[in-house]
Amino acid sequence: MVTKTGFRTLTVYTYAVLAMLFWGLSFVWFKLVIVAYDPITIIFLRLLISSFLLAVFQLITRNFQRIKWDDLKWFLLLAFTQPFCYFMGESFGLRLVSSTVSSVIISTIPLFSPIAAYMAFRERITSDVLTGILFSFLGIMIMLINPDLSFTSNPKGVLFLFLAVFSAVAYSVVIRKLAFKYHPATIIMLQNLIGAIYFLPLFLVFDLKGFMLIHPGKDVLFALLELSFFASTFSYLFYIIAIKEIGVVKSNILTNLIPIFTAVFSFFVLAERFTIAKVIGMAIVMSGIVISQYKSIKLMMNRRIN
Template sequence: MNKQSILVYGSIILAMLFWSFSFVWVKIVYLVYNPITTVFLRLIISTALLFIIGKSIGRIQKINKCDRVQLVLLAFFEPFLYFMGESFGLKLVSSTLGAVIISTIPLFSPIAAYFFHKEKISPKIVLGILVSIIGVGVIIFNKQLNLIASPVGIALLFLAVGSAVAYSTVLKNLASKYNPLTLISYQNLVGIIFFLPPFLIFDLQYFISAQPTTEVWLAIIQLAVFASSLAFIFFTYGLKYLGINKSNIFINAIPVFTAIFAFFVLNETLSFQKMMGISIVIGGLFLSQAKLKFLKIRTKK
């Protein structure tokens, strides 16, 4: 593996780690603030940080007029629509279950990538996705194949899944023209504009009267720096080289990391069944990236 490959795969893995921990951090913030306030604050901090760094090193590019509509669309899907679904969904389900649902993004992204970018769906990607979905199912369902969770929470999280797929589709067009720091900076800036009306209407009065602890503010800062800034930059960098399908398959690792983090930080249970599902998810992840010789031989025939 050359240096370029190490940087690409390392960036993707770091993005997954930061997003995994975000499921834990938001639970801490929700002890005081509502979902809209949580996202609004993390976007403000993230945007300020990114523009300060970007301007100081001269990495913020000018967005061409022909790309501004796509940029607004990018921000609408994520952070706005994605975080509306994810944030309110996580109010109703556990961190681990939320991460598991988000991990189904690779199931739908190859379809969008095929129709909008003509990316081929290789047999190993399909095989890796199927194995990962089995692992996800092991984590979600009990022995009687019953799912005990809020239907509304699950629906909201699947709204986030659809938004993430649409986001990746639009991002692919812009990632070849602009560097990750530029895209994420403007994406979050437009996201603030989208979130401002809901914040003023629904959360302003509660925000004024709330009394956050040091732990809550630390969690907000971590969400802003790692989940809303660095994770998106790393993911955009990886997607530029790997494409939509290969990049999104790594999202299957999120419930693995989240289950471990939630166990240690939030004291969520980590049963044998969850551990089994986690192992299967990891297997599907590596399977999708492996060089399968028998698949190559069958393709040549």
């Protein structure tokens, strides 16, 4: 018989895994939308729809908070790091690099966050983190470079993806200015809304004419809505629930599922090919991420035993 506590724990873990599933699928959905729309259009529409959904959620739950004037600059900077710079890097990178390789590169964000924390807050960097970074870098090189030293993926696309990685790392620093003052749903809604405003001039100047001429098919529209509803809205809300209930450590460990979900669905939906080098590289990157979180995992297990 399942107790109420056990059922609640199972529900929370289900939310967490769903968040990772949606984020993993976002790389596949983007590939389906990019055949019709340019990256800026995709990002702008995705943020606009997500902001509207989160605003409705805030009104229903009555969690909307007024923003202090002194915090406006932090919200503007937050939205500049993510979604603006992050999505510019991720979207243009995905245009040039496969979904699986993209998700593996993006999954290295937790590895570089401690470096930013050291630079900004002088938090100590452990040997596990440094070892994890080296392992992941080796794995990425195996995935990106052929035996003759030519690139398997577009170097420009890889650079765009690392722009996304370092933008997310910068985001993790700025978010500390706001995380203890505002509800997570408020922060996500405002960062997406401000991000949409940042992208509006680019959309009007570069993409509007083309956007008006495009007549997307049902598959493209469904994929765009899936990006907006699931990857930009529900995944964040589910992740917030998970962090509140099971903590940051356990939630972050589950982020290792994202490249796995992307790889599986890229194979079945996009018919992406998997070479031995790509599989080995993925395994090494995932090992590096686990190594970097080893002490956190060990601490979590000790607490469970005690």
